[in-house]
Amino acid sequence: MQASEFTNNAIPVMELPGLSAVTSEAISPAYRRLNLWLTSSIFGLIAAILALVLIQPWLDLQAPAPFILSLCIAGVLFIGSWIFIYHYLADPLIRYSVREQDIVLFKGLLFKDVICQPILRIQHIDIQRGPFERMAGLATVKVYSAGGSLHTLAIPGLPAESAERIRQFVLNHADLTQDEA
């Protein structure tokens, strides 16, 4: 910080920017579509394969096998539908906010998380795009702090262009070089 621009005025506490009242943006709706589509196709495929094994005419299945198979199919469909419902409800709740000094992520259906990462403390930032995300034109921004890989802040389901903008904003941020030792 330059000495010339140093000020030390009293700030009324109520005027401090608060995490409880941040205006946030939703991630791309394509993220939910992608997840729903992926969930249904993966679990659908597994169930279909199991069903095929069950009804194929060539091999005669011994007594408990058909029962176990049907149980597996039911299980796969059950878990799949739970994941489907979860994504359906939880994905729209993922919101983020890029502020002047930090990045805030909101997420969670039953467990609501608010995670705030000051830009000053960012070690590096990268954009990850898996094959399916690329297909959907999405990207995940990952922000690493010195707190270790367990506490990486990841904003999923961003349109590729927004992700790149966030990355540029962070990289151009004056604070980023401050911490380097």
Added chain:
Amino acid sequence: MTAPTDTTTSNTDGWQRVSPWSVLHYLFEQLKQSVSIAIYIIPAVVLGAHNNIPDALMPFLFLGLGVSFVISGILKYWFFQFTISPTGIAIRSGVLDRTYTDLPFERIQNVKFDQPFYFRFHDMLVVTLDTAGSAKQEARFAGVSRDYAETLKHTVLQARKRQHADVTADSDTQTDSTQPETADRVINRRSIKDLILHGITNNRVWILLGASAPFYEQGTDWVITQMTALRPHIEQWFGSEAVTFWYVGVMTALVAFGLLIIMALLSVGGSILMFYGYTLSKRDDKYIRRSGLINRQEVSMKHSRIQVFRMQQDWLDRLLKRVNLYFEQNVTGNQYQPEMKAANKLLVPSVTVAEADVLAEDVFKGQRARSMQYAGAHIRYFWRLMLIVVTPLTTGVAAITIGILGSFGVLLTLAFLGCASFVARACWKRWGLAHDSDYIYLRKGAFGVDYWCFPRNKLQQVALRQNIFMQKRQLVSLEMVLASGRLAMPYLNQDYAYALADETLATIEQHKPGWM
């Protein structure tokens, strides 16, 4: 920099080798490796695989192995070369697989000295240079004389300092401070008595039983007499089958006690082995820990790197009024190391409470970890513990005890429920968070107590978590991420947690303090 070459042989092009004694080090490393491999061979030997090898060949096999170890040690020594430039250290190593490592001084996070027993006679050291990157990027110099190691360390520190110093500072003035050291100031020592205490308390429960060892035989006699006296009643109440259960159960408990005593003794031995001759000293802005009976170890930690301190007290520590004090710095490279060996933690074992306070004060000036008023966790945290931990456990205990013992099991189940609720309550009561203008304090534990304290300036990230039930009650769990790891406080008042997070973030973002 002056490069003393007393233990190093210099080449014409500036590449040097470490002392030939380092062959010993490579030999031992090799041996250690083969022992760990040998563990996998044991089953094969047991199954008789060695019968396929003629007996006459066995000595040659071992001889060959030994010779190959020696040769590989010598080759490793010969091919390990390094050179020190004004900006960093370059290392060429590897016999077949040549690697070239370039380590700029500013990347070196930590300089660590180890003295394995085979280097004792020549007072040589293994120097490890930790870098910020992955664990693979660290450099190890085996077989370096103490003087040279100190100079190396000093060079690294000086180079780092020069880097940080203003550009205007003339590098000539630095030569003054290159003079060997403002000597270490020892700020804490641990006596054998302390270490025995440490061994005892770090094995927790066990030792009380160990202390009663002299009375053991009388005790056993007494127990047997009592058991026999009670036998008719037991038979009467629960039938003859229960009698076997009665004897077997009590005998198992006695054997377990015996084992516990042995463990306590082992623990004391381990403590002495690890911390013999413990000194914590301070030089300039570094804390240096030296200890070890067989292998001398030296770990240093820069003051500004310390992220958090932790005063740990088990219930036994509290009885004896001792504290294990940890200073933790940023985690680099390999995260999962055993607590005592980890380079990111500096432990001062079993100091008195007063000493701990003095040391903590030295690290974080003005800290008041032990005298703060802590805001506790909401009572719902206790009910949550009861619901998701105690209830399932009690159900399990009930299923087993009532299943085996019938109605008598109900009593046991109730007793278990009582104990478990008591522990849960102690856990809940212990949670606490406090802050002042500079620090945030966290208290946790059950019958023991852990105080954590870190400067608000060192915060890396904040997370506020709540589930839908907490949302109704305006409760939130606060997670604070530091470079040394995460600290969490459950079930705080939402307004307090948000206010603390907002205020701390605002200060950091406004004043931009460094964390290293």
